[in-house]
Amino acid sequence: MIVKGETVQNFVGVGVFRGRVIAPIRHMPPALAEPPAGEKLASSTPPETAAATIKAAGTSVKVTFLERAARAEGAGKEVLEATALMATDPMLIKAAIKLVNAGTSPERAVWEAGETVAQMLRNLGGMMAERSHDVLDVRSRIVAVLRGVPAPEIPDAAEPFILVAEDLAPADTATLDPTKVIALVTAGGGPQSHTAIIARSLGLPAVVAAAGISALTDGELVFVDGAAGVVRTEPGAAERSAVSAWEEQSSLLTTFDGTGQLADGTLLPLLANVGGAKDAQEAAMANAQGVGLLRTEFCFLGNSTEPSHEDQVAAYQGVFEAFPGKKVVVRTLDAGADKPLPFLTDSTEPNPALGVRGYRTDLTTPGVLARQLAAIAAAAATTEAQVWVMAPMISTASEAADFAALCTAAGLRVPGVMVEVPSAALTARHILDQVEFASLGTNDLTQYAMAADRQLGPLATLNDPWQPAVLALVQATVEGAIAQAKHSASLETSLPKPVGVCGEAAADPALAVVLAGLGVSTLSMTPRALPAVAAVLRTVTLAQAQVLAQRAVGAPSAAAARELVRAGLPALADLGL
């Protein structure tokens, strides 16, 4: 929505991470379009001249990569150096020049030569196939130089800026420098999109689904309020004082003391979502009380074959060692849908989100999961962390039983399940007969409850964990755990089995209060969210949280639920949240 004033333009999107800044904007260049097939060399250009421009463009791309390699370290540096070499590689450049000599335009020639080389690498399979992406990246960059357009990557600028994009991809995180990019605004995407996840993990103020934002001019000064979801041009005194007010408030929200609890002393452990050893160390520094979600895809993504037992053990150990004596919940491989893996998932499925993903890959490719569990058990045996394991995308009690049996066979004592599919929430009682705990993955639970693809901007309002239907499924899961405990034959298990939340919902301080009131036993989130969530939880008693939770579940809409709860939490406004 664009509201035009005299000169001030106001864009309203969905705020996905709090914070207020004023800075110039830079546009993310659009993906490079393919030069049209059959594009001819201009008759006025001699082929030798065109060949020279290709060589020069390759050299310029090589220099860019070498400059980057000089700033990088370790394995990243080696990859950049090898990629630099590709930009002037005789095989690529000679093939392009051959096409130019046959009358093809330089851009099209580089495009086709790059595809031929990439195809050759893909045919070789294994580690070679992985390098085909680097060849295609180099190709795009050479074509961008030939066209005189910016490379399809996050722009570089001397001063900090607000990045404006259609949407960001997971790969953009790697090149996003949070000292340069100080806020994110996207025209597309929703609250669960990759942009939102990147913003929360880097702690960047962000507004998504801000339609019309692409019309802003590069370098234009704007005000962004990531809590309100507002972007405004021509910032004045009011916006400047809003920014300074935010800077004061946010200093109160920088640390978590390591004990999650409510105002009446009810304990609610606050854990971290991590994706590898480095994350785990940062989470431990942030005083997370354990890991509520270890995403194990980091071991697998980018691999065209299954990693070895030894590599997996080492990777898991790195995480476990950051939390001696603390709980670490490992989610087994969650491939499929937006996280395809060549050796596990079928990219031709018509509905990948409803396809063979998560635990279901054990049906089509048995063995990978059992080997992963063996590696987790081996890593757990060498560290002091309390290791729990859970399977993603469980739909039925019988799947839960099969997973528990695999865990037992591997020697892992605490099996659990993710509750992401509505059927699992509604049959939690029977599922918890088979496993020891459940963890609500609210991102996927929302997408499946609302039947709305979480990557689609136009569906952002459906894809909102505040939707009362989603909250009702959280409630149903907790009630299932209570019913299971009551009907369990054994008296010693009369306490309900733990039901935690490890989705993005746990990182929203107001929603965290609702989840506490619904009876969840732990909240796991990106470590950056810990201080704000902890601060707000301490302002309410369990009884108050229960009242707010019932108001939210009973609300007619997501917006009404949010408003009702916010109205009951004056601390939010005091803290600028």
Next chain:
Amino acid sequence: MIERTATIASTVGLHARPASIFADAAGELEAEVSIARVGEPAEDAVGADSMLALMSLGVEHGEVVVLRTDDDSAGEALDALVRILETNHDA
């Protein structure tokens, strides 16, 4: 024409880092050097200065390759390339 043989020492075979080190060194030479698996026809040899071509050979650890050049004064240069191939760059 002169030629030398070498056994690939890098555990990952001749690609990634080992290939880029080798291609870089071959690219520095005056002489044009080709590389092929030993026993394969000389027409199937590829340019030693192309990392991508080296990767396309798919030569694994322990395989023997032959380096060839028409420049008869490049014996020492070939020896230097052999040393690169016979060093494990993944160690």
